[in-house]
Amino acid sequence: MGVAVLLKQVPDTTAKISISGDRVDEASITKWSISPYDEYALENAIKLKESGFGDVVAITCGPSRSAKCLTEAAAVGADRLIHIISESPLDSIQVQSLLSAAVKESGCEVVMCGKQAADTNSGSTGPGLATTLGFSCVGGVTEVSIEGGNASATRLGPSGLEQVEVAVPCVFTFDKGDSELRRPNVRGIMMAKKKPVDVFSAEDLGVDVGDSMVEIKSHSSPPEKKPGQKFVGSDSIPEVVSKLREEANVI
Amino acid sequence: MSVTVISESSNGALHPVTAQLVGAASSLGGSITVICPGGVGSSDAANIAGVTKVISVEGDCFESYDCVAWSKAISPLVEGDLVLSSSSAVGRDLASSIAASMGVPVVQDVTSLTEGFSATRPIFSGKAIEEVGISSPCAISLRANSFESAGDGGNAEVSSVNVSQDITVAVKQALAKASERIDVSEADIVISGGRGMGEPANFSHLEEVADILGAAVGASRAAVDTWGEIPHSMQVGQTGKTVTPNLYIAVGISGAIQHLAGMRSSKFILAINKDADAPIFGVADYGIVSTWEEALPVLKEHLSDLLSN
Ligand SMILES: Cc1cc2nc3c(=O)[nH]c(=O)nc-3n(C[C@H](O)[C@H](O)[C@H](O)COP(=O)(O)OP(=O)(O)OC[C@H]3O[C@@H](n4cnc5c(N)ncnc54)[C@H](O)[C@@H]3O)c2cc1C
Ligand SMILES: Nc1ncnc2c1ncn2[C@@H]1O[C@H](COP(=O)(O)O)[C@@H](O)[C@H]1O
Numbered sequence: 222m223g224v225a226v227l228l229k230q231v232p233d234t235t236a237k238i239s240i241s242g243d244r245v246d247e248a249s250i251t252k253w254s255i256s257p258y259d260e261y262a263l264e265n266a267i268k269l270k271e272s273g274f275g276d277v278v279a280i281t282c283g284p285s286r287s288a289k290c291l292t293e294a295a296a297v298g299a300d301r302l303i304h305i306i307s308e309s310p311l312d313s314i315q316v317q318s319l320l321s322a323a324v325k326e327s328g329c330e331v332v333m334c335g336k337q338a339a340d341t342n343s344g345s346t347g348p349g350l351a352t353t354l355g356f357s358c359v360g361g362v363t364e365v366s367i368e369g370g371n372a373s374a375t376r377l378g379p380s381g382l383e384q385v386e387v388a389v390p391c392v393f394t395f396d397k398g399d400s401e402l403r404r405p406n407v408r409g410i411m412m413a414k415k416k417p418v419d420v421f422s423a424e425d426l427g428v429d430v431g432d433s434m435v436e437i438k439s440h441s442s443p444p445e446k447k448p449g450q451k452f453v454g455s456d457s458i459p460e461v462v463s464k465l466r467e468e469a470n471v472i
Numbered sequence: 473m474s475v476t477v478i479s480e481s482s483n484g485a486l487h488p489v490t491a492q493l494v495g496a497a498s499s500l501g502g503s504i505t506v507i508c509p510g511g512v513g514s515s516d517a518a519n520i521a522g523v524t525k526v527i528s529v530e531g532d533c534f535e536s537y538d539c540v541a542w543s544k545a546i547s548p549l550v551e552g553d554l555v556l557s558s559s560s561a562v563g564r565d566l567a568s569s570i571a572a573s574m575g576v577p578v579v580q581d582v583t584s585l586t587e588g589f590s591a592t593r594p595i596f597s598g599k600a601i602e603e604v605g606i607s608s609p610c611a612i613s614l615r616a617n618s619f620e621s622a623g624d625g626g627n628a629e630v631s632s633v634n635v636s637q638d639i640t641v642a643v644k645q646a647l648a649k650a651s652e653r654i655d656v657s658e659a660d661i662v663i664s665g666g667r668g669m670g671e672p673a674n675f676s677h678l679e680e681v682a683d684i685l686g687a688a689v690g691a692s693r694a695a696v697d698t699w700g701e702i703p704h705s706m707q708v709g710q711t712g713k714t715v716t717p718n719l720y721i722a723v724g725i726s727g728a729i730q731h732l733a734g735m736r737s738s739k740f741i742l743a744i745n746k747d748a749d750a751p752i753f754g755v756a757d758y759g760i761v762s763t764w765e766e767a768l769p770v771l772k773e774h775l776s777d778l779l780s781n
Contacts, residue, residue, distance in 0.1 A: 234710055234730070238599040245600055257711060312577040313568065336561075340596055342714070343580040344561070345568040348539050352572035357640040358540050360565055375647065377705060378537045379482075379562055384645040391640075397704065397711050434577045436605040438590070443601055443737065451759040453748070455766040461742065461758050462774040469740045469757065471661070471719040472685060472779070 222275035224266040225324050227334035227346065228294060229256045230287035234339055243439040255290045258335030262395040264402050265365055266333050267298040274367055276300040278327040282319050284308050288418055295413035296405035302418040303327065305426065312435040317349045322426035324354060330390035331372070336361055337394075347394035356390040363398030473502030473608075474552030478509065478566050479517050482658065486513025489558045489614075489658065491520050491621035496614055497556055498522040498622055500587055505551050506628075509542055509566075510534030514630050523628040531635040537562065538641040543569035545635040550574070553608035554589070559615045560657060571611035578611040579604060583618040583716075597710050597733035616658060617716050617739075648703070653679075656708055659688035661719045662738075664708055666692035666731075668724020668745065669764065672699040677768045678723060684775045690715065692725045709734035723764050727752025744768075 232238065233252035238245055255263070266277045279294035281287045282305040291302040303326070305319050324332055332351075337344040344360075351358035362374040370389050375382065377396060405413070423430050452461060465472045475497040480487040490506070490513070497504045503524040508514040514528035527549050533541045539562075547570050555570055557563035559581040571578035582591040588605070591612060595602045606612070656662050663685070665678050675689065682689050690708040708715055710733040720738035725731060727743070727750055735741070736755050743756035746763045753759040760767055 232596070234597070238596045240600065245596070313571065313579075314575065314577050317572060339710075341580075342595060342597060343568075343578075344564045345571075345578050345580055347568075348543070348565045349568040349572035349578065351540055352543065352569045356540075357538070358565075358569070359641055360539060361561060373644070378643075380537070380643075380646065381649040382647040382703075383643050384647060385641050385643050387641045434607060434610070435579060438603040438605050440595075441601045441603070443594070443598055446736075446755060446757070449741070449753070449755075449757040449759055451748075451753060451756075451761065453761045455760070455762045455770045457760055458767060458770040459774050461760060462771070462778060464758060465719065465740070465742070466778065469719070471740050472775070 223278055223327065223329045224269055224274065224331045224333055225278045225280055225327050225329035226259070226263050226266045226294070226299070227320060227332065228259045228263065228279055228281045228290045229335070229338045230254070230281060230283055230290045231256045231338060231340040240440055240442050243441065245440045253286060253289065255293060256335050256339045258337060258395050258397065260402050261363070261398055261400065262333035262335055262393070263294055263297070263299070264400055265395065267403070269365070269367060270298065278303060278329055280320065280323045280327070281305070282307055282316060291418055292413045292416070293405070295416040296409040297403050301327070302416060304418050304420045306420060306422055310433065310437060311430070312433040313345045313349055315430045315433060316346060317353050318428050318430065319423060319426065320346065320350055321353045322428045323421065326426065331367065332356065332392040334392065334394055336396050347392050351392035354390070356392050357387050358392045359385060359387055360394045361396045362393045363396055364400070365393050473500060475500060475502060475504050475554045475556060476550045476552055477504060477506045478546065478555065478557040478563065479506050479513060480558040480560060480563055481512040482655070484512060486516040487658065488621065489616045490517060492616065492619045493556050493558060493614060494520045494522055494622040496585055496619040507546055507549055509546060511632065518628040518630050519624045519626050521623045521626045523626045525628050526630040528630055528632045529635060530632060531637055533635065533637040533639045536639065536641070536643045538639045539565040539569055541637050541639045542566060543573060545637040546570060547573045549633060555611040557611070557613045559613040563613050567611040567613040574609065576609045576611060577606060579606055580613045581615050582612050583615050585612065585614070594737065598714065598737050599733070615716060617660060617718065654688045656688045656690040656706060656715050657713045660717050661685045661687035662690050662708070662715050662717045663687050663721040663723065664690035664692065664725060665695055665723050666725030667694040667698060669695065672701040675702065677764065681768060681772055681775065684772065684779060692731050722752050723768070725752055726750050727755065
């Protein structure tokens with residue numbers, strides 16, 4: 222038993238994204254962090270461990286710099302660290318085949334990840350991985366508890382906020398919840414530095430990733446907006462309302 | 473070229489974004505099959521111009537939401553090289569799960585698509601735009617309000633398929649029903665309130681404007697975090713929803729970078745804020761420096777005059 226938590230390293234959400242040539246300039250990004258929703262997945266996994274569920278296995282797939290998010294996870298309580306080294310951008314199938322091989326290696330039947338990574342903003346990995354592994358999937362959860370082979374989760378689904386039950390094995394994708402994220406203490410940080418990281422290449426995991434079927438052609442900055450019109454006081458509202466109709470054509 | 477469109481539903485009816493998916497599919501040429509999960513809206517789907525056929529897929533598994541069960545029921549019915557869904561939470565789930573079961577890649581939240589395929593999508597919460605080349609077969613989810621809707625006047629044949637897929641996710645208890653109001657990520661017009669609204673009860677003024685416009689009501693994170701009455705599902709921004717309506721109205725919202733991340737690609741932005749220096753005015757097409765207490769009653773009056781004529 223145990224929980225696998227998938228952590229992706231992304232530019233910190235406060236980082237400025239600049240374009241150099243026709244690619245996002247990674248070298249200009251000074252701070253990299255664990256993708257925000259993944260932190261809620263990690264927090265819940267550690268809570269499960271505290272309730273006696275089993276070890277927390279933190280898994281990341283990415284270039285060497287991403288090892289840092291494993292150490293950060295160890296500092297708050299992750300027991301085993303797995304780094305799948307991959308230097309080039311991967312398409313959804315490639316990411317999912319690598320992560321599913323690592324989950325199998327870990328032996329975990331409960332997987333927790335973010336509902337959406339802060340770089341891709343995709344939300345593909347959780348449901349795709351569950352399908353590849355033959356697991357169930359519950360998305361947009363804020364809290365998961367497990368008893369016996371059954372998990373109970375709070376999710377924001379299409380019909381509202383619900384309490385659902387699902388049998389393990391299952392992938393849970395996390396949304397931001399109410400839970401306070403724990404911060405590492407000094408002892409945790411010291412221990413984490415010594416924690417070994419299991420490093421795997423695709424070959425080590427027996428995965429032939431092949432070529433990416435999604436070719437990144439270019440990155441660009443979002444189009445600049447032309448400066449807006451400013452009005453003072455509620456007397457201007459009739460004019461603004463007519464502009465919304467005549468000029469903007471939106472009402 | 474044949475395209476399979478997974479229809480989108482909300483509150484038990486076909487969601488208008490489905491016609492946008494068909495519109496995008498039509499621009500690529502070829503036949504278009506629309507699959508309606510749970511049979512919702514299948515006769516309306518058949519009326520969309522350009523649809524070749526509609527498959528209404530029905531079964532017990534559609535009574536509650538279970539992404540993998542739905543995808544297992546739908547995947548065998550997929551025809552052709554391209555699966556299109558909406559980039560709502562359910563649309564993204566289904567696109568990923570169907571793609572994984574077919575062993576093909578998925579690209580989410582696409583805002584433009586040309587033959588072949590070349591697709592653009594916002595990344596890093598809209599701080600950059602990515603253009604990708606993707607070869608079929610593949611699955612693509614499309615952002616609402618980014619593609620022209622197909623018109624009506626179609627007359628496609630509807631066939632029903634019954635599936636006996638087991639469901640693994642059981643709903644034990646509804647904790648809070650989804651709002652009857654239209655969701656911010658689906659609406660053509662969104663009006664959002666921030667901490668400047670003073671107290672949650674004042675959101676009723678936003679709702680009144682929303683009712684006149686057929687708009688959704690959203691909120692800033694400060695509003696969601698400060699007031700329990702404002703649910704996270706209304707939050708617009710980096711850690712909330714990304715919206716691209718035709719018109720976004722921000723009331724009492726300062727315009728922090730994390731809020732802008734969720735709404736700056738709206739077609740038009742109207743901001744009402746009492747502080748002339750609020751950063752929201754930097755992205756607003758129309759900015760009104762005023763308190764909401766003064767502005768909203770006048771706005772309500774003029775909108776209802778205009779729209780009732
Ligand atoms: C990691 C991270 C993620 C975040 N994610 C999000 C997110 O997803 N969405 C989000 O919104 N924020 C997010 N934030 C928070 C963001 O930084 C701001 O704190 C937040 O957006 C502020 O909300 P606000 O504009 O409602 O409140 P304030 O900044 O307090 O602004 C209130 C505004 O109301 C105006 N006002 C006051 N009274 C009136 C009145 N009577 N009439 C008219 N105007 C009035 C004021 O002039 C002011 O501009 C995030 C922050 C972080 C660090
Ligand atoms: N390369 C990766 N390494 C580890 N976890 C990942 C990786 N890519 C995606 N994930 C996980 O899947 C979630 C959704 O990612 P995405 O599908 O890219 O939006 C992320 O929040 C992570 O939890």
